[in-house]
Amino acid sequence: MKYRKLRDIEVSAVGLGCMGFSHGYGAIPTEDESIRLIHKSYDLGCTLFDTAEAYGPFVNEELVGKAVKPFRDKIILTTKFVPVFQEGQEIPEGKLSKKGVTNALNDSLKRLQTDYIDIYYEHRVPLDSRVEDVAEWMSEFIKEGKIRAWGQSQSTVEQIKKAHAVCPISAIQSEYSMMERKFERDVIPLCKELNIGFVAFSPMAGGFLSGKYNKNTEYKGDDVRRVITRFNPENVEKNQPLLDLLHTVADKKGITPAQISLAWMLHKNDFVVPIPGMRKDERVVENLGSADVVLTDEEFNNIETELNKITIYGNRTDEDIHKLGTVHAIETGK
Numbered sequence: 001m002k003y004r005k006l007r008d009i010e011v012s013a014v015g016l017g018c019m020g021f022s023h024g025y026g027a028i029p030t031e032d033e034s035i036r037l038i039h040k041s042y043d044l045g046c047t048l049f050d051t052a053e054a055y056g057p058f059v060n061e062e063l064v065g066k067a068v069k070p071f072r073d074k075i076i077l078t079t080k081f082v083p084v085f086q087e088g089q090e091i092p093e094g095k096l097s098k099k100g101v102t103n104a105l106n107d108s109l110k111r112l113q114t115d116y117i118d119i120y121y122e123h124r125v126p127l128d129s130r131v132e133d134v135a136e137w138m139s140e141f142i143k144e145g146k147i148r149a150w151g152q153s154q155s156t157v158e159q160i161k162k163a164h165a166v167c168p169i170s171a172i173q174s175e176y177s178m179m180e181r182k183f184e185r186d187v188i189p190l191c192k193e194l195n196i197g198f199v200a201f202s203p204m205a206g207g208f209l210s211g212k213y214n215k216n217t218e219y220k221g222d223d224v225r226r227v228i229t230r231f232n233p234e235n236v237e238k239n240q241p242l243l244d245l246l247h248t249v250a251d252k253k254g255i256t257p258a259q260i261s262l263a264w265m266l267h268k269n270d271f272v273v274p275i276p277g278m279r280k281d282e283r284v285v286e287n288l289g290s291a292d293v294v295l296t297d298e299e300f301n302n303i304e305t306e307l308n309k310i311t312i313y314g315n316r317t318d319e320d321i322h323k324l325g326t327v328h329a330i331e332t333g334k
């Protein structure tokens with residue numbers, strides 16, 4: 001495993017996204033199996049574990065808290081609050097208020113069985129919200145020792161700049177993969193300029209980039225792939241040129257398409273850290289193993305040149321996922 005920095009917080013170059021153990025990808029493993037996979041990731045050098053109050057809601061934090069307890073002080077634990085009420089959180093001030101977020105943080109600490117969170121994210125940053133207020137609250141939580149650092153998810157350049165000026169942000173966690181590169185235009189360069197880490201969620205584009213799914217694959221239950229357009233059978237077919245590129249490069253290097261897709265983003269920026277979701281032993285080994293893949297500049301440039309020629313069809317939007325009834329779509333401008 002290799003390590004890199006999210007501002008001044010050191011993390012493994014590839015982290016573990018824990019959402020799928022309770023939420024978002026259909027049938028879930030048993031608690032014992034989930035804990036075993038989290039421990040396996042840690043044993044392989046993974047030190048970044050991501051969860052959120054919204055996953056479940058709440059039960060994912062309970063699971064992750066229980067799983068990481070034996071090595072809590074050796075890892076970076078990240079969680080998030082959403083700006084809208086979850087079950088039982090109603091207070092007159094509203095969720096996006098000092099009291100609303102303080103309550104949410106205290107509850108996350110309890111569920112995670114810890115007295116501090118390493119990076120606390122605002123899960124969505126509504127366009128009509130005052131980011132400076134949230135930054136102010138975060139600065140107080142840092143002083144109180146409840147969080148070490150904070151971040152935003154799917155925020156805009158303007159929101160990052162305004163909030164960072166009040167309380168420096170350590171990480172932006174937003175969607176980034178070979179299939180979703182919109183943040184390369186503005187947010188990622190801004191992160192570089194301001195020394196903010198960028199944590200890439202859905203780095204495997206929901207598994208597509210592994211090349212192990214096809215247009216006939218069926219998704220059930222709360223699996224977001226039932227509703228996101230990237231997984232329309234028609235788009236799966238139209239996106240084959242990307243898989244062809246990945247297979248060609250992977251075959252030449254004797255590794256897998258999944259590993260090439262993660263190695264590509266690791267090579268491109270040293271402050272980017274992908275957090276794939278993985279619920280099988282071989283995926284844990286494969287994805288964490290991508291941290292050790294070395295691409296030469298020539299290999300990277302060839303991938304980049306070919307990637308730039310490929311049109312990507314479909315995407316993953318909150319509005320589409322909202323149709324499953326498991327998350328709220330919040331107007332964020334991204």
Ligand SMILES: NC(=O)c1ccc[n+]([C@@H]2O[C@H](COP(=O)([O-])OP(=O)(O)OC[C@H]3O[C@@H](n4cnc5c(N)ncnc54)[C@H](OP(=O)(O)O)[C@@H]3O)[C@@H](O)[C@H]2O)c1
Nearest residue numbers: 017018019153201202203204205206207210258276277279
């Ligand atoms: N901030 C946000 O708004 C936000 C949104 C979404 C996610 N997240 C965070 O980001 C994490 C990752 O997102 P994600 O789960 O969408 O990431 P992802 O890794 O792009 O997609 C996960 C899916 O891809 C499959 N997969 C991953 N690696 C694979 C491989 N090597 N071979 C075959 N299939 C593979 C997984 O399979 P199995 O699980 O079946 O093994 C799972 O179905 C989440 O767990 C969560 O912590 C944050």
